[in-house]
Amino acid sequence: MAFVNLQNVTYKYPLTKEPVLQNINLQIQEGEFVSIIGQNGAGKSTLCYALAGFVPHFFKGEISGEIEVDGRKSSESTLDEWVLNVGLAFQNPFNQISGAKYTVFEELAFGLENIGVPRDEMKVRVEEAMTLTGIRDLADRSPYSLSGGQQQRVALTSILVMRPRLLVLDEPTSQMDPIGTREVFGVVRRMAEEGMTVVMVEHKVEWIANFADRVIALKEGQILMEGKPNEVLTSGLLVENHFGVSRYTSVAREAQQRGLWKKEKLPVTLDESVEGFRS
């Protein structure tokens, strides 16, 4: 039995005419790092909300099918129980700051206070999480005085500190520079190796190719394609459907047509590209 199991999930928001998710079937194993790609309006964020329990518990609307995490059904659970297992961080970091705390350290402890973690354990967990994401130096700053990228790290850390079994991230690096992005992917990879299951919506395909175990391409609320990162990200199907493709893949595809790319597999990352052209 998969750790995450979606059976025929179809969902419509209260004010939309068409369903945003249509017949989604998805199984994710424990400790797997799955990345979701897709254009605007493909249903990526809605899928994240569905995994995190906010669809339908928060947004209401019509849902059919079954969402299961760790053997528990979303339909038979309440949101406050569900969030103990599933953590969600999303794109806009500014709106993820609670507003109730005056320092980053207090901000990170906010979730732990809510679920009744004892004070001593709380301090240890916050320290650990800050070390993990490299934000120890921000501990005494006001969360509102940080840059967008720093706030995104705080938002991610504030979820990691809750130690969810399933981590759902909706474009968590959108305001980060390449160094920040690399660190976040590194942290997420490490969490997956330690047994946390990760679902991450991301546009930065080269990073996905380097770090994710599996890629799911969404289009108009349906799964267009899924598989190993290289397989999906170099597929012609993505080009036909106007997905963003790595520049290394595009260059190699051109080269292939002119007989300059000899390998069968197309590259996604710089390293793969360099290696392919050298051989």
Next chain:
Amino acid sequence: MHERLSFHIQRDSFLHRLNPLTKLVLTLALVIIAFTFPWYWTPHLLVIAAIIPLSLLGKVFREFSLTALRLILPAATFLFLMQAFFQPIGTDIIFKFYFLDVTTESMLFAFRNAMRIFVMVSSFTLFLLSTHPSELMSDLTRRGLPGQFAYVIISTLQIIPQMQAKAQTIISAQRSRGLDTESTFFKRAGSLVPLVGPLVFGSLVEVEERAIAIEARGFTSKHVKTSLHEIPDSTFDQSLRWVLFILIIASVGLNLWLS
């Protein structure tokens, strides 16, 4: 630049170390006694014997007196003048100003009321200067105040300055596209429309996202909440609260008994 809506000044003093609830009870006691104790000079005495010494004890005398001068004195003076002139009591006329009589009684009446207002505003100022809002709220939450209520208060204090900053950004953005914000009143009033839209709709989206974010961090969890900071509540605090409580009851009781 980070700003927040708070008077609080961090100092290491006796007043700062008191439990927030004790300070709240102390503030209420000062106000209630000033208004109810049936002796004319009560509010005057409280200012000299309690509020000013407390501000010195709390090491905030300078900030306190600046706030008092700027905020309280003009209001108290206005109130004093209004009541001295318009209170139709007493026969002992000091001077006449057209049809307005100023009597000894109305002067005394006005003086006391102005002092009462002074006690009220200044004791709350002192309370806000020496108490961190989040400390107060976590202490009250621990004692049974609903978490949602405390959250609304605290987040408002932080979010208002953020909204002001956002409004400023929108104004700059619209001005750079030629919006008139400096000519006649009616033109400026008209130019408010394109400013209010983005601010209001943007804020609504923000509220929804913030609700999701805090919900994802267990805000509505049914667990008993814990607190990162330990807020001291000594036996001295507890006995002080009892003493103040008894003083309040006595003052209100005396007032009712004598009336």
